[in-house]
Amino acid sequence: MNLRRDVFQAISDPTRRAILLLVASQSMTAGAIASNFDTARPTVSKHLQILTECELLEQKQNGRENYYHINAKKMKEVADFIEPFRKMWDDRFNKLEAIMKNHKTKQ
Amino acid sequence: MKQKTKISAEDGKQELVITREFDLPLELLFKAYAESEIVEQWMGTKVLKLENKKHGSYQFETSDAQGNVVFKANGVIHEFSPNQKITRTFEMENAPFDAQIEYLEFEQLTDDTSKLKMHIVYRSVAFRDQMMQMGFAPGINMAHNRLQAIVTKLK
Numbered sequence: 470m471n472l473r474r475d476v477f478q479a480i481s482d483p484t485r486r487a488i489l490l491l492v493a494s495q496s497m498t499a500g501a502i503a504s505n506f507d508t509a510r511p512t513v514s515k516h517l518q519i520l521t522e523c524e525l526l527e528q529k530q531n532g533r534e535n536y537y538h539i540n541a542k543k544m545k546e547v548a549d550f551i552e553p554f555r556k557m558w559d560d561r562f563n564k565l566e567a568i569m570k571n572h573k574t575k576q
Numbered sequence: 577m578k579q580k581t582k583i584s585a586e587d588g589k590q591e592l593v594i595t596r597e598f599d600l601p602l603e604l605l606f607k608a609y610a611e612s613e614i615v616e617q618w619m620g621t622k623v624l625k626l627e628n629k630k631h632g633s634y635q636f637e638t639s640d641a642q643g644n645v646v647f648k649a650n651g652v653i654h655e656f657s658p659n660q661k662i663t664r665t666f667e668m669e670n671a672p673f674d675a676q677i678e679y680l681e682f683e684q685l686t687d688d689t690s691k692l693k694m695h696i697v698y699r700s701v702a703f704r705d706q707m708m709q710m711g712f713a714p715g716i717n718m719a720h721n722r723l724q725a726i727v728t729k730l731k
Contacts, residue, residue, distance in 0.1 A: 483646050483647065484640060487646055487647060487671075490668070490672070490673070491670075491672075495672075506644065506646070508640070508646075544706070551585065554583060554708045555579075555582070555583045558594055559581035559596075562596045564617075565598070565605075565608050566598050566599060566600060568614065568617050568618050569598075569600050569605065569607070569614075570599070573600075573604055
C-alpha cells in the first residue's frame, strides 16, 4: 500500500509532526503556522504541501484566508497501525544500547 | 527475530506501557538516563537542564539540521532512585497538550542484561491515541535523523 507508506513518511519528519501538533487543536492559516517556526516560510509551505498530499491536512477557504485543519479520519488510519510507534522506540533504544556498549569499551 | 521493544496500549485506555530488554548491565542502562551528555546522544536533543533528584526538573530542546529549534519539552522529577526508578512528568512547549506522567522502572535480568518498563499516563484516551498516531514519543524523537548520524559516527 503506497498511500500508507507515504503517510508514515510524512509523519517521520520532525517539523511536519510539529505542524500536526499545532493544527491538532485549531485550524490555522499557513502564515500562522509558519510564525511558530524559525524555519524559512517556503520550507514550511513545502511541509504543508506534503501533509496535504498525504491527506493528513485539509484546506478550507474562509473568506480570503485558507485554513489548514487535521483530517481526523486519516489520522485514525495511522493510529490503527501501532508499528511505526513501536519501531520508533525500538530504533531509539537500539541507539541507547549501541552508545552504552561503546561507553563500556571506552572505560 | 524476536522484538526487543514491546508496546502495550489497550483500546480505550489513557495509558501505555513500553518494555525493552537491553544487552547492557543495569548500571549502564540507568546511566544512559542519568547523565545529560549521554541523554543528548541517544535522544538526539540538547539537554538544557537535568536535575536528577526529587523535585528536580529538566528541559530539552531539539533543533533541525539548519539549527532551527523545532521542539522544546520540559518536566519535573518526582522520584529518582538510581538503578531502580524514575518518576517524572513530560510536557511539550508550544503544543496544545497537557503534561503526561511517566514511570520508568529499571530491572536487572542477568549481570549483562537489563529491562526497562516505561508506563506513561496521559490526560485522556484521545490524547494518548493522538500521541501514538504522530509517532510522538514521551521522550524526543524529533531529531531522529541527527541521532542516526551520531550513531553512524560511533560505529
